[in-house]
Structure formats: C-alpha cells, structure tokens
Amino acid sequence: MTMQTNTDSPKPKYTGEMAVMGKEGDTKHMWDKTKPVEVNRARELFDGFIKDGYTAFSVAGEKGDKDKQVRTFDPNAERLIFVPPVQAG
Amino acid sequence: MPTITGAAANIVQPAAPVVLTISAASNDSTTLDTATWNAWNQIYTITQRYTNTTATTANMHALQTELNALVNTWTAWNITYSAATTMTITSATTVGNLQVWDNWNDVYVVEAADRENQIRRDILSGKRPSAEQQEKWRQEEIARKDAEAKRLREELTAKDKAIVLLKSCLTPQQIEEYEQKKCFHLHVGGKVYRIEQGSHGNVKLVDKDGKVKRSFCVQPRGVPEGDVLLAQKLLLETDEKRFYELANVTEFGAQGEHLRTLHAPRGADLLREVQQKTAG
Numbered sequence: 001m002t003m004q005t006n007t008d009s010p011k012p013k014y015t016g017e018m019a020v021m022g023k024e025g026d027t028k029h030m031w032d033k034t035k036p037v038e039v040n041r042a043r044e045l046f047d048g049f050i051k052d053g054y055t056a057f058s059v060a061g062e063k064g065d066k067d068k069q070v071r072t073f074d075p076n077a078e079r080l081i082f083v084p085p086v087q088a089g
Numbered sequence: 090m091p092t093i094t095g096a097a098a099n100i101v102q103p104a105a106p107v108v109l110t111i112s113a114a115s116n117d118s119t120t121l122d123t124a125t126w127n128a129w130n131q132i133y134t135i136t137q138r139y140t141n142t143t144a145t146t147a148n149m150h151a152l153q154t155e156l157n158a159l160v161n162t163w164t165a166w167n168i169t170y171s172a173a174t175t176m177t178i179t180s181a182t183t184v185g186n187l188q189v190w191d192n193w194n195d196v197y198v199v200e201a202a203d204r205e206n207q208i209r210r211d212i213l214s215g216k217r218p219s220a221e222q223q224e225k226w227r228q229e230e231i232a233r234k235d236a237e238a239k240r241l242r243e244e245l246t247a248k249d250k251a252i253v254l255l256k257s258c259l260t261p262q263q264i265e266e267y268e269q270k271k272c273f274h275l276h277v278g279g280k281v282y283r284i285e286q287g288s289h290g291n292v293k294l295v296d297k298d299g300k301v302k303r304s305f306c307v308q309p310r311g312v313p314e315g316d317v318l319l320a321q322k323l324l325l326e327t328d329e330k331r332f333y334e335l336a337n338v339t340e341f342g343a344q345g346e347h348l349r350t351l352h353a354p355r356g357a358d359l360l361r362e363v364q365q366k367t368a369g
Contacts, residue, residue: 019254021251021254021309021312021316021319021320022311022312023247023311023312023313024243024246024247024250025246025247025248025249025250025251025254025313025316026250026251026254026316055323055324057323057327059258059323067258067323067326067327068327069327069328081254081258081319081323083309083316083319083320083323083324084309084310084311084312084320085309085310086307086308086309086320086324086335087307087308087309087310087335087353088306088307088335088336088337088352088353089289089306089337
C-alpha cells in the first residue's frame with residue numbers, strides 16, 4: 001500500500017497552540033477549536049501539565065500586556081506556553 | 090611482521106601540554122598523580138612512535154619493555170583513583186584540556202584499556218590484530234563520534250528552539266536589545282527589570298540610571314537558557330508578587346554593595362515594603 005500526497009489538499013488547520021518547555025526545547029501541540037476530538041485532547045494535555053506543576057501562560061499581544069496565567073483550558077485560546085515548575089537558587 | 094594499529098590511533102592525544110592539579114588525600118597520592126599523568130604522556134608517545142610502522146621483533150620487544158615499565162603506574166592509578174580522586178584544573182587555558190581529560194576517562198579507561206591489553210597480547214604472540222578486529226574498532230570509533238555529533242546537534246537545536254520561542258514573545262525593541270546586549274528590559278508595576286543572559290541571579294531590578302538595586306534568582310530547571318529567560322519574563326509580568334515569593338532576592342546599596350539576601354519566600358516582604366511606601 002502506498003501513501004499518496006495531493007499538493008492541492010488543504011493544509012491542516014489549527015486555531016490554538018501549546019508550547020511546552022522541556023530540556024530539548026519546547027514541544028508544540030495544536031488543536032482546532034471546531035473539532036471536539038482535538039479540543040478534548042488539548043484539554044487532557046492541559047490538565048495533565050497543570051497537574052504536573054507546570055504554569056500555563058496565555059500569550060497575546062506584542063508587549064506582553066495581555067499575557068496572563070491560566071488555570072483552566074479555553075479552546076478559544078490562541079497561544080499557550082507551559083513553564084515547568086520554577087524554584088529559587 | 091606484527092604492526093600496531095587500531096587502539097593507538099583511537100587514543101585521544103592531548104593537543105597541547107596538559108596542566109593538571111589533583112587534590113588528593115596525601116602527598117604520596119599527589120606524587121602518584123603526577124607520575125600517572127607523565128606516564129600517560131610517555132605511553133602515548135611510545136605507542137605513537139611504533140604506530141604505522143612495520144615492527145621488527147627487536148623494536149616490538151623494546152616497546153613491550155617500555156610499556157611494562159609503566160603499567161604498574163596505571164594499575165595503581167586505576168585502583169587508587171577510580172572513586173576517590175577529586176580533580177581540579179587550575180590553568181586558565183585548560184578548557185580544551187578538560188575535554189581531553191574527559192575523553193581520557195570516557196574513552197580510554199573504559200574502552201581503550203581493553204584494546205591496549207589486546208595489542209600487548211598480540212605483540213607478545215607475534216600476532217597482528219585481525220582485519221575483523223580492526224574493522225570492529227573502526228566501527229566503534231565511528232559510532233562514538235556519531236553519538237557525540239548527535240548530542241551536540243540536539244543541544245544546539247534545543248538552544249535554538251528556546252531562542253526562537255523567547256523572541257516570539259519579545260517586542261522588536263527587546264529583540265534588538267537582546268541581540269546587541271544579551272539582555273532586555275521589562276516595565277512592571279512602575280518598576281524596571283532587566284533580564285540578562287544566564288539562569289541564576291540574572292533578573293535585576295534597576296533604577297533609572299541602570300544601577301542594580303536587587304537581583305533575583307528563580308528559574309525552571311532543565312530547560313535551555315532562552316526558555317529560562319522567557320519563563321522569568323512571563324512570571325514577572327503576570328504575577329510580580331509570586332515572582333518575589335519564589336525567588337531568592339539580593340539587595341544592593343547605592344554603591345553596589347551587598348546589603349542582604351532574602352531566601353524564598355521572604356522576598357515577598359520586599360515587595361510589600363515597596364508597596365506600603367508607595368501607598369504611604
């Protein structure tokens with residue numbers, strides 16, 4: 001069985017993106033808010049990272065004035081950045 | 090005629106004279122360390138002298154005699170220092186040498202010692218390492234170099250990714266500042282913070298002249314530097330109070346002298362003091 005590619009096919013669409021920091025750099029997870037399966041998967045990931053002690057930031061706006069910490073998943077969010085637990089020293 | 094090949098070529102050769110100071114439990118041990126290092130250089134030099142030359146029985150015998158004279162030193166080294174030695178390198182120009190020492194420990198002790206012993210046995214028996222053995226050594230060396238190259242590539246990729254993510258969250262002015270000065274400024278709660286390259290104590294509260302009033306030490310662990318800077322920026326911008334609570338905070342006087350260090354979570358006291366003064 002061969003896999004065929006069609007150059008006319010639309011690119012995968014997504015409306016939201018999570019960037020999760022890690023030792024290899026960040027890992028991206030995308031979702032399309034119009035697709036319940038993708039939203040549910042993104043919500044599971046979000047809850048899992050929060051449970052593991054990550055801090056989630058919703059990032060919007062160039063100056064950082066619209067950035068905020070979030071504790072619950074919003075499918076309408078466009079960009080989230082997850083920071084591993086921080087500590088002094 | 091036996092020929093020495095393989096292992097000698099695989100031993101990492103110091104590119105320059107190596108200066109090592111090893112702190113050890115006694116003078117005897119220190120002396121032994123020096124002798125060990127000298128022995129390493131001698132062994133290598135001796136082995137090199139016979140590398141890639143068609144050996145005669147006479148010079149093989151000479152080589153073996155020289156090696157035997159040194160082997161006791163190595164045995165003593167391995168027995169004495171396998172777990173007990175602390176090594177410090179004091180020369181200012183020893184970054185490369187440190188790598189040589191790491192290579193020595195990683196490659197020679199673990200792998201090449203076996204090869205060297207095999208060569209010795211081959212010399213004594215008049216046997217040349219088989220083509221298969223030489224090919225095996227060659228493949229092992231290639232695999233080792235590939236693994237090292239892969240590790241370096243991944244490290245570079247992680248650093249690059251972190252810088253890209255950081256810049257995606259900075260203003261054009263901050264990006265320019267970061268590229269030119271390796272730091273950028275933030276305005277939070279009427280105060281100006283400077284986040285510098287680094288990961289410990291690299292966040293500074295500065296006055297209007299850029300003089301450091303406080304430094305903050307707080308970071309996520311195990312992420313590339315660009316991610317550290319971004320995490321500090323996001324936390325500071327979105328929850329300044331929490332940032333103070335999490336950080337170890339050092340205060341500096343007007344002349345830059347150290348005043349005090351408050352360990353987490355006492356840094357939050359400083360923020361309260363400032364806010365009370367402002368309200369008063």
